[in-house]
Amino acid sequence: MANLRHALIGGVALLGVLVLAPTRAADAGATTLGGADPSVIKVGGLYVAAKSVDGGIAIRTATTLAGIAAAPKKQVWSDTGNLGEVWAPEIVHQDGRYHVYFSAGRSAAHRMYHISSATADSGYSAATKVALPGDKWAIDGVPFTYQGQRWFVWSGWAGDTNVEQNLYIARMTGPATTTGARYVISQPREAWERTVGNPYINEAPEPILDPNGRLHIVYSANGSWSSKYCLAELRLRAGGDPTYVWDWYKSNGCLFGSYAPNMMTGWDATLYVDGPGHHTFVLERGDIATSPPxxxxxxxxxxxxxxxxxxxxxxxxxxxxxxxWWGNVTYRRANVPGPTTDLGYGLKFFE
Structure with a gap:
């Protein structure tokens, strides 16, 4: 039985698309795949997912996105070197090879690592540490290419202690090498991203290009151990420098979350899930040049x-x-250099 779902968007009731009426909360987009931190790309007619399992990394492939959950897992890397906890692998396909980036370590020792293969689910290289500037605690790193330059964005600490998690960016010169400094582009300083802390966090950055070619980085805020975990975003100003923190405009609240008081005005809290976060955009080859119109x-x-x-x-x-993509979205800020408002595309997320 299908029904018509209405969504309240921007204070106006809009007639939604025809969807199946969920019989219980878990039916709304739920899969049978337990765990966190999905990373899925599309390569031709194949969906390829990377997941941290069994002390290493497994790859699943399927011909549909929903089919990922039931696809057999193929272990492609195991922590034979005893690096420690293996977190949040991110998969991309560049230069004819599959590349998986993941964090491994214990406590303050977490660093980013890289493996690669010509084949989606076998033949991966040994793990190589990603040489990030500063060599500090780092998780959730992902590479992307913007305006001809390769970049790496990740969540990390400013120093050697767990005070807060910031988002950093650096230029890349190879799959596991960077050049120059790291640059902070976001810190969890807004009230709505400090509802749950100790530490306060910005993590799980995912880059994407909007229809005007502007760079966005959608990230997760508030503690992942809390139902107040949510998605928010950074939008680079037109002609902006990705390494200059004040060229990034932050959404004025969560764009996808279950805690209504933290939602940006005009964005509604989820109906069926709590604490949505650490998402993936299912892009062709994981390349932001294929971002949807x-x-x-x-x-x-x-x-x-x-x-x-x-x-x-x-x-x-x-x-x-x-x-x-949602047009004509204004982000506002105060007490910082540069214009206090920025108009452009934002994102609406749906369960």
């Missing part, structure tokens, strides 16, 4: 906990969702 919704995946289920890391599952 305006108009139609495009696929995403994220992790969350079904409403009515106690919120815990062990209750997280991968969910399918969609997003759409």
């Amino acid at each position: 305006s108009g139609n919704r495009f696929p995403t995946m994220y992790h969350a906990v079904a409403k009515g289920t106690p919120y815990s890391w062990s209750n997280r599952y991968w969910y399918t969702g969609t997003a759409v």
